[in-house]
Amino acid sequence: MKLQARILLLILLTTFLPLVACLYFVTRTSYHHTLKHAKHSQQQAAFNNSITLRNFINAEFEKKIALFNQTGNFRITFIQHENPDVEKNMARRLEERAKAIPIWKEIPHLNDPRMNWLTNSPANHQFRIHRQKDASLHSFILTDTKGILLGALPKPEEYDQTSQDWWQQTSKLPYDSVIYRPLKIEGLHYYELLVPVAYKDHKNGGFKIHGYFKLILKADELFKQFANSNASDTFNGTISLSDGSIVFSKGNMALPAQVTKVPTILMEEIHNQPSWTAEEFIFHGEPETPHLITSANTKLSECQWTTIATEDMTPLTGTLKRYHAMQIGGVIILVALFTTVGFSYLRKTVTTPVRTMQTVSENVASASQKGLYLSRTEIKQIVNPLNKIHTKDEIQKLAEHFSSMAEGILNFQSILESEVISKTQQINEDLEMAKEFQQALLPHDYQWLQQPSPKHELLLDVAHFYQPAAAVGGDFFDIFPLDKNHVGVFIADVMGHGARSALVTAILRALVRPLAIIEQDPACFLEELNNQFSDIIVRSGQTIFVTAAYLIFDLETGLVKGSHAGHPHMLIYRQPEDRANRLLGDEKGSLPLGLTAGVDYRTREWRTKPNDVFLLFTDGAIEPENQLQEPLGIKGLKHIIRKRYDKDNDFMVKGIAYDVMRYANDMPEDDICILSIAVHAAHAASHHEHEAESTAGKA
Template sequence: MNFRIRTKFIGILVIASLLPLVIALIVFRWFGEHYSRESEGIRFKEAATHFSYSMTKSLTCEIKLFNQWRLLSEIASNVEADHAIQSGLSETERMAEIEATEALWPTLTPDSARIQALLQNDLSLQMQAFMASNQHFAEIFITDRIGRLIAATQKTSDYWQADEAWWQAAILLDENMLNLEALNYDESAQVHSIDISLPLYQVTATGRELVGVIKAVLNASNIFQSFTLFDLNDAPTQEVVIESGEVLVNIQNSQITPLTKRINPKAAARLRGPQPGWGLEYVDNDELSVIGYAPIRLHLDDSDLQVYGLRPMWAVIYRDDALVMAPVNRRVRQITQIGILLIGIFACMGYAIASRKIIQPITKLRLASEAVSRTVRLGEQPKRHSEQQAALESSTLLEGVRSIQTKDEIEDLAREFAFMGQRILSYQEKLESEIALKTDEIQRDLEFARDFQVKMMPQGYPHIKSPFKNDMIGLDFYHIYKPASSVSGDFFDVLEISDSIVGIFIADVMGHGVRSALVTAILTTLINNIKSHADQPAEFLKLLNSHFHKMIYNSGELIFASAFYLVLDLENKTVRYASAGHPSPLLVDRHDGRVVPLTPHLTNNPALGLFPESDYQTFSRAINKHDLFLMFTDGVFECSDGDGVEFGQARLQQLLEANQSTDLHTLMDLIVNTINQYARPHGLDDDICLVGLELCDRSGQR
């Protein structure tokens, strides 16, 4: 693709203007990305730390408050008293009573006497009073030492709690130990809860005795709603995540939502450190996010309580990196728009100045040089202008070049170019006259060489006949010769050895043109010198090769020629032949109805001129009346179609097989017409020589 100077100049202006803008945008974006991500990450880390601290503080306060109430209310004593009332039952009776109650429990309504007895006893009333003054607790209930429900603030989902995991964990704890389960959905309280359970011990005469288990359900929603860290319209994702990467809750717009998803394992692994931090991670697998995190831990160092069962948790706050980068991208777009506007204004101003001072003078120089070039190349191109018109156009444009005034190097260039252009036009006019004279002389020489080469070939054919009076067999000759240029490297010769014996020689010198034609003249002379050996094909080619190699050896050039020599003997009804690297001629055997090559698989038959001494082999075969021999050069079958596919020897043989009953002249004309049609539209690019001979009646008819 060729670009004019205007296009290039505009491109240079645009590149020179855009490059600083692009560099500035890249630098601004790089620093903007790092600053935005770092500031947002630190903000999320601090928010996660605050969230962790606030949640830890709230949980610690609620646990301590609940424990103080338990101790001050002497809950364990009241549980022991209630257990004493029911201790008169045997183990079997107790289990039967538990199973019956458990089966009946789902059908009981809060207004039933059985439920009211649980909700209105002294323990239940104490727990209800505690909940009334502490809104974070959603439910409290107590079981005895075997898991039966003995007091509750509301109806629970089950009567017998001993099969629950929290109860089994709490019953194994010692005094001043509690089990904490974080962020579960409590079906009884119907809230997202943080469950606190601990064993109840009572001092008796025999020692310290386990009397029951108490469980308190903290409403997690009330705790999380007290943490307002971000503007509700621009809040990032806030989640509580456990060690496995499972998300327990999502806190959004002061709402707590349980989730059934996991964060990316790589992001989950990053959380496991003891310190808060921030970074870039694929939290939700597909989207890169800026994330801040902090561990959630309970600190009861100033209390006698020991906490068990709490899974490691982290407060995680993150936002899609694309949203974090949105302000930076928005600012980049604004700067880009303003920069492009300014670049367009300055580029137009620069182009206007450059067009007047640089581009227009250069355009005049270009038009003048094109006109001079057209004048110089007028003989090589289709003549759209006469020589006088081209010279006049060039002179007019050169005058325009002389008028350029820019007061700089362009003006100097224009002055020198105008002088040079005028000199070129003068030289061109003189040169064209001399070339025309030389061209005419060369053309006359080529025409003479062509006429000479044609006259070197047989101008007529010998009259060959059988020596027997009763044998009416004769020979019919025909040839077609078409050089690719004025002269050719293809040629043939017919040697009359006797009245009944004739030799036909065909050769193809490498290359085309004058040099190949000169070699054909040398070969013709050599053939005449060794004509006495013409009846022996192999000996004939051997002598011809030896003399030919001696003549071309001192030239230092690689010159060779393929050749085929055929001797037809009507007296003995035989044909003898030898090949020097030449394509095999074809025999149309009308007696058997077939077409066969004379030397289909011949080897060790080098072309003439390649080696100083070469041996060739003579082949012979019987001939029949109406046999037809076709000798040719490689230009016949190496012509190609528009796709580059050669005509080929196989296709030539098929053509002869399909038309073997046709007479010699018509058949050879058909071959030439066929290959001409095949080679369209580019035409034949190699010399063509075909020589045919047919055994026929002496009258000339087969």
């Protein structure tokens, strides 16, 4: 039988599916119509509950703020604080406060006589009066605009509140704004109201902020007030907090009585949605009774409540579901019988051959992706299953053509892999040779720096760390004598890394030393180097640039001259001060080498002294990122230098490099070059060496 006939048979079998779909549609339509009406009623109830709750909470918050912010005692508190002369007893209060502040943390609470000045403030008096009438009031703090405490109950931990989160947020508010925030202390819920205290400025017009006020309310008492208010008369449902705690329930749409907390799975769905509906939800711990649940979120500032309306769906859906099951059941049995016969035939003649071709194609793809070299016997084993397909139709012909194609691909893959292995080996050998040449270009022997002349006041101790991101890198440095008294230090970072950047470092190596002998000023040296390098780049037709820095050390006078071309900051560490300061780098207008000729650079001078440590580095030392994708940065490198400082310069550089690599999880994405130049007193160093030689001779 041809493939077209089999497809026709499959179509005949699938005609039963529309029948099932039609029956299902009819029954589900009646079910969904009833359910839609119930949903609409519940959604309206949840929405009305949300509006009722919002109006009550907003009115209560504003009323409680007004009890203090607009009352006389708060005004008196600020008048006394800003104009101490208005009250004759103010001098005594100021004296009490001055004695209490130094021992603030030792005083346990406001009942201590030493806190008399705060306990008897007008603001505290006002709060005590209102707390006797309103059980929802828990505590408060009042400060002036500088964060100094003017009133509080109970005693706060800090006298100066400027370091507190609430004060920092409130101090940024305009005079007519407030912040509402939820709190949870020892398992109990509270609300925090943050308010700028502002009064009308009759002299200058408008309003003037005199201080900041934090009021904390008890959530349970607030909802008791809601239960006793007229607002709750029309409420029908449940109110929950963000953690699922139920604070109020009323009416036939409230959650079942045995549910003491909204299930976590519901809160996860409800929390970030303005409104939400769940069908046939079953509460844990009760008989398997499905419920229709609708929610609406109420939000004021940072506070959020959820109103929930629910209804038992058993009476609503029971009859409809039984009728639906009877209709669908008979059709399912008939369709299952025909589907089983059709599927068995289809699997034997269509799906099994197709699955065989899929398996062979996956094996061919896997061999190609892995770059495997296969023998002819292995290739035959992969494609042999295709030769076992005997359907005598288009599928069999497709399998034959696919077998021929797969065998050709695998043969070509084997030939190609053989060539790739050969070429790869050659490339690796070339890269290894390039790596050896590049390492040879870098200075390794610094013994000539340890032999000062009698006129030298300073001696340089040099150590370095160099780690390319690939086999070869684009970072480069060099240290060389300019004359008997001067030493040049050059460091550069070529754009990118790899073989292309490594080639540029070789060009720089050829240009640097001859120019350094001619140009004794760092800025002039960089200008001429930039001109020559830019000329090479233009003639090559490439786009590439190099950041660089150049220092000249005068070993006789201790004068250090330096200039840079877009290079990261260099650091100088002074051990007596235990500080690492920036020298130069990344200044505005300092262009890298190779962008354009004719750039002017600037020379800066410093006076160095023994025990100074100059740290030069490329951006690979400050750009590594940790697991949180936070770069190390100059600040992080300064911290590492202070931690790793050691008189043994080589040991110190290895420690700095270890910390930088560890920060990047030993997987830096860029070349890393760190060069440390420790400055010592020349005669002191010579004296110690002489003593060491004498001791060795005696031994």
